[in-house]
Amino acid sequence: MSPKKPVERLKVLCLKTVTSHLVEAARVCSEKDILSIGKYYEKIPGIIGDDLLLSVLDINPLSSQAKWIIFNALNCCCSKFEARKVSPKYQEKFVEKLTNVLHLNLADARVSSEVISEVIKRCRSLKSLVIPGLATDELLEVISSLNKLEFLDISGNTQVSTESYDYINNQNLQILSIGVPLTRSLTNSSTEDYHILVKLMFQLPNLREIRTYNYTGQAIFTIKPPLVSNLQSISDCFTSRQGLETIIAVCPCLRELTLDDPEPDIFHQLEQLPHLKKLKLRRFCGSLSEVYLKKLTLDVLQVQNVNLDMENICITLHTLSLKHCLLIDSSYKPTMFKNLRVLELVDCDINKEVVLSFFKHCDMLQRFASSSDLDLTDEDLKTVCEMGCLKYLEEFWLSLARNLSSDSVILLMNHCDKLRLVGTLNGWNMEKVDVNYLRCVIYLTNTMLNLIYFCGF
Numbered sequence: 215m216s217p218k219k220p221v222e223r224l225k226v227l228c229l230k231t232v233t234s235h236l237v238e239a240a241r242v243c244s245e246k247d248i249l250s251i252g253k254y255y256e257k258i259p260g261i262i263g264d265d266l267l268l269s270v271l272d273i274n275p276l277s278s279q280a281k282w283i284i285f286n287a288l289n290c291c292c293s294k295f296e297a298r299k300v301s302p303k304y305q306e307k308f309v310e311k312l313t314n315v316l317h318l319n320l321a322d323a324r325v326s327s328e329v330i331s332e333v334i335k336r337c338r339s340l341k342s343l344v345i346p347g348l349a350t351d352e353l354l355e356v357i358s359s360l361n362k363l364e365f366l367d368i369s370g371n372t373q374v375s376t377e378s379y380d381y382i383n384n385q386n387l388q389i390l391s392i393g394v395p396l397t398r399s400l401t402n403s404s405t406e407d408y409h410i411l412v413k414l415m416f417q418l419p420n421l422r423e424i425r426t427y428n429y430t431g432q433a434i435f436t437i438k439p440p441l442v443s444n445l446q447s448i449s450d451c452f453t454s455r456q457g458l459e460t461i462i463a464v465c466p467c468l469r470e471l472t473l474d475d476p477e478p479d480i481f482h483q484l485e486q487l488p489h490l491k492k493l494k495l496r497r498f499c500g501s502l503s504e505v506y507l508k509k510l511t512l513d514v515l516q517v518q519n520v521n522l523d524m525e526n527i528c529i530t531l532h533t534l535s536l537k538h539c540l541l542i543d544s545s546y547k548p549t550m551f552k553n554l555r556v557l558e559l560v561d562c563d564i565n566k567e568v569v570l571s572f573f574k575h576c577d578m579l580q581r582f583a584s585s586s587d588l589d590l591t592d593e594d595l596k597t598v599c600e601m602g603c604l605k606y607l608e609e610f611w612l613s614l615a616r617n618l619s620s621d622s623v624i625l626l627m628n629h630c631d632k633l634r635l636v637g638t639l640n641g642w643n644m645e646k647v648d649v650n651y652l653r654c655v656i657y658l659t660n661t662m663l664n665l666i667y668f669c670g671f
Contacts, residue, residue, distance in 0.1 A: 215627065215628055215631065215661070216627050216630065216631070216632075216633045216634065216656075216661045216662060216663040217631065217632060217633075217634070217661070217662050218659075218660050218661060218662060219660050219661070219662045220662075229262075229265055229266065229269060230269075232266060233266060233269045233270060233273075236251075236255075236266065236270060236284050236287075237270065237273065237276060237280065237284070239251055240276075240280035240281075240283040240284050240287075241277075241280055243283060251283065251284075251287040252286065252287040252288070252289070255287060255288060258288075260291065263288045263289070263291060264291060264292055264293050266284075266288060267284065267285065267288050267291070267292040268292055268293075268294060270284050270285075271285075271292070271295070271296075271299045271300070272299065278300040278301040278303065278304040279304075281299075281300055281304075282300075282304055282307065282308070285308060285311070286311070291313060291314060292312075292315060293314070293315060293316045293317065294315065294316065294317040294318075295308065295309075295312055295315050295317070295318055295319070296319040296321075297309070297319065297320045297321070297322070297323035297325065298319070298321065298322060298323070302323075302324045305320075305323045305324050305325055306323075306324065306325045306326065306329055309323070309325050309329050309330070309333050310329055310332070310333070312333050312336070312337065313336055313337065314336075314337060314339065315333070315337045315340065316337075316339060316340060316341050316342070317340075317341060317342045318333070318337070318340060318342070318343050318344065319342075319344040320344060320345050320348060321344050321345075321346050321367075322346075322347075323348070325348070327348065327350050327352065327353055330345060330348060330353060331352065331353055331356050334353070334356050334357060334360065335356060338359075338360065338361075338362075339362050340360050340362065340363055341362055341363060341364050341365065342363070342364060342365035342366075343357065343360070343363060343365070343366050343367070344365075344367040345367065345368060346367055346368070346369045346370035346391075346393065347369075347370030347371055347372060348370070348372070349368035349370075349372045349374050350372070350373065350374065351373075351374060351375055351377075351378040351381075354368070354374060354378045354379070354381040354382060355378070355381045357381065357382070357384070358381040358382065358383055358384065360384055361384065361385065361386065362386055363384045363386060363387055364386055364387060364388045364389070365387075365388065365389045366382070366384070366387060366389070366390050366391070367391040367425075368390075368391065368392055368393070369391045369392055369393030369425070369426075369427070370393050371393070372393070376410060379410055379413070379414060380413075380417075382414060382417070382418065383417050383418065384418065385418075385419060385420065386420055387418050387420060387421060388420055388421060388422045388423070389421075389422060389423045389425070390414065390418070390421060390423070390424050390425070391424075391425040391426075392424065392425070392426055393426065393427050408433040408435075409433075411424060411426075411430060411433035412433050412434075415433075415443045415444075415445060416441070416443070419444065420444065421443075421444060421445065422444065422445060422446040422447065423445065423446060423447035423470075424445070430445075430448055430449055430450070434448065434450075434460055434461050434464050434465065435457060435460050441464065442463075442464060442465075442466060443464050443465050444467060445465045445467075445468065446465075446467055446468060446469040446470060446489075447468070447469065447470040447471075448461060448465060448468060448470070448471055448472070449471075449472035449474070449494075450471075450472065450473060450474070450476075451473075451474040451475055452474070452475055452476070452477070453473050453476035453477060453480055454476075454477050454480070455477065455479055455480055455483065458476075458480045458483050458484075459483065462483065462486050462487060466487075466489075467489055468487050468489060468490055469489050469490060469491050469492065470490075470491070470492040470493075470494075471484075471487070471490060471492070471493055471494070472493075472494040472495075472496070473493070473494070473495050473496070473498075474496045474497055475496065475497040475498065475499075476495075476498060478498075478500040478501075478504045479504075481504065481505060481506045481507065482506060484507070484510055485509050485510065488511075490510065490511075490512065491511075491512060491513040491514065492512065492513060492514040492515075492516075493507070493510070493512055493514070493515050493516070494516045494517075494518075495515075495516070495517045495518070495520055496517075496518045496519060496520070497518065497519045497520070498519075498520045501521075502521050502522065502523045502526070502542070502544075503523070503526070505520060505521070505522060505523070505526060506526045507526060507527050507528050508525075508526050508527065508528055509528065510528045510530075511528060511530045512528050512530060512531055513530065513531065513532045513533065514531070514532065514533040514535075515527065515528075515531055515533070515534050515535070516533075516535045516537075517535070517536050517537070517539055518536075518537040518538055518539070519537070519538045519539070520539055521539065521540040521541075521542075522536070522539055522540070522541050522542075523542055523543070523544050524541065524542070524543040524544075524545065524568070525543065525544050525545040527551075529550050529551055529552070529553070530553055531551055531553060531554055532553055532554065532555050532556065533554075533555065533556040533558075534551070534554060534556070534557050534558070535556070535558040535560075536558065536559050536560065536562050537560040537561060537562070538560070538561050538562070539559075539562045539563070540562070540563045540564075541559075541562055541563070541564045541568060542565075542568070543568050543571070550575065551572070551575070551576050552575075552576070552577060552578070553578060554572070554576040554578065554579060555578050555579060555580045555581065555606075556579075556580065556581045557572055557576070557579065557581070557582050557583070558581070558582075558583045558584075559583065559584040559585070559586065560583075560584075560585050561585055561586060562584075562586060563586075564586070564588070566588050566589050566590060566594075569584070569588050569590070570590075570594060570598065573598045573603055573604060574598060574601060574603050575603075577603070577605075577606075578606055579604060579606065579607060580606055580607060580608045580609070580632075581607075581608060581609040581611075582607070582609070582610055582611065583609070583611035583612075584611065584612055584613070585613045585614070586613075586614065587614035587615065587616060587641075588612070588615070589617060590612070590615055590617060590618060591617040591618065592617070592618060592619055592621045592622050592625070595618070595622050595625055595626070596625060599625055599626075599629040604626075604629065604630055605629075605630065605631065606630075606632055607626070607630040607632065607633055608630075608632045608633060608634050608635070609633075609634065609635045609636075610626060610633065610635070610636050610637075611635075611636075611637055611638070611666075612637075612638075612641065612642070613638055613641050614641040615641055615642045615643075616641070616642070616643055617643060618642045618643060619642065619643045619644060619648075620644055620648040620649075620651070620652060622642075623636055623639075623644075623652055623665070624652070627656075627661070627663060633663060634662060634663060634664060635663070635664045635666065636663070636664075636665055636666065637664075637665065637666025637667070638666045638667065638668065639665060639666060639667040640667060640668055646667070646669070649665060649667045652665055653665060
């Protein structure tokens with residue numbers, strides 16, 4: 215049977231109660247009453263006050279004025295702030311009063327660079343800073359003093375000069391996202407931007423990933439071994455055999471690799487990356503036999519616009535995500551992906567028997583999603599469940615399943631002890647009255663199961 219709804223912890227219940235009282239007080243009070251509300255809550259420990267403020271900021275229907283009153287009443291102290299959670303009119307007012315914030319997200323915010331500079335100077339323990347489109351030379355100089363910074367996003371169309379990237383020397387920085395200034399057209403013969411990327415790789419000792427609007431792999435080709443980078447994630451396009459050799463030599467610790475339209479003879483080289491756990495493959499027009507990943511030890515494989523043979527895929531996968539792919543099984547043997555937990559098929563050409571083989575032999579499967587009509591029937595699922603399969607299933611997504619009825623939902627509810635979500639039932643052989651009946655059963659049995667069904671207007 216699907217899991218029952220757990221009894222909420224006392225801490226969570228108390229937080230909800232106090233939050234509701236705070237919200238109600240803010241709705242009926244004006245800014246003049248901030249001191250009175252603040253005095254009432256002044257003895258609340260800092261950690262609880264932080265939890266309260268974060269829960270208030272997450273309430274979408276609450277007006278920005280009410281959030282502003284509560285924000286001031288709780289001494290403007292919160293560890294995380296996202297500007298999008300308040301209206302543009304109030305964004306700068308909030309940022310001006312922030313203290314001791316650890317995670318600051320100013321994406322799409324209307325905040326001046328002067329205000330951003332001041333809040334950075336006040337919050338010396340910042341761990342993540344997101345300011346897309348807002349970065350300036352002066353801000354980068356201020357950011358350089360943040361010794362605990364781990365994530366920095368300065369993407370977007372900014373006016374940062376090339377020389378200012380020298381300021382980015384934070385020793386603990388792990389992920390850096392940069393945008394337009396370092397975006398290079400594939401047809402542009404200049405390598406100046408790539409030299410900037412390479413310089414950043416080596417002046418940031420703990421850098422694991424550089425995110426750009428283009429492919430960072432091209433920058434690697436300008437590095438001459440024996441120089442070695444600590445990068446763990448790389449994206450590249452039109453990868454050649456020689457290009458991949460350079461990536462392997464310069465980034466031996468690579469854990470995530472994205473290849474867009476690579477050449478056919480590069481897949482055997484991937485075996486030289488012992489730490490590789492996630493591979494994204496896009497737009498490969500070669501034959502099925504050329505995509506050979508059998509000897510890799512991947513956890514995640516994401517493929518788009520590529521034809522795959524299951525015989526050539528490594529059996530260590532935890533997640534297999536396919537989009538616009540043809541998937542066949544030339545071995546005609548039982549699917550041996552014993553570690554597979556997530557299987558996603560978006561607009562894929564795949565035989566029903568192959569999917570049933572996944573169901574029967576992937577013992578740990580937790581999430582299955584498909585946008586195509588696989589022609590599954592109630593009898594198919596009944597047979598699979600009678601074999602003792604799908605015991606760990608938590609999510610079952612089928613956009614089109616014209617031969618599945620409410621009987622299959624009840625079957626999965628009773629068979630899968632961890633099932634939490636089934637959808638989308640609009641594409642099943644079910645009427646709204648069937649869905650309402652099932653929801654009644656779920657409610658009366660206190661079952662934690664969500665049925666996805668979109669009602670028409």
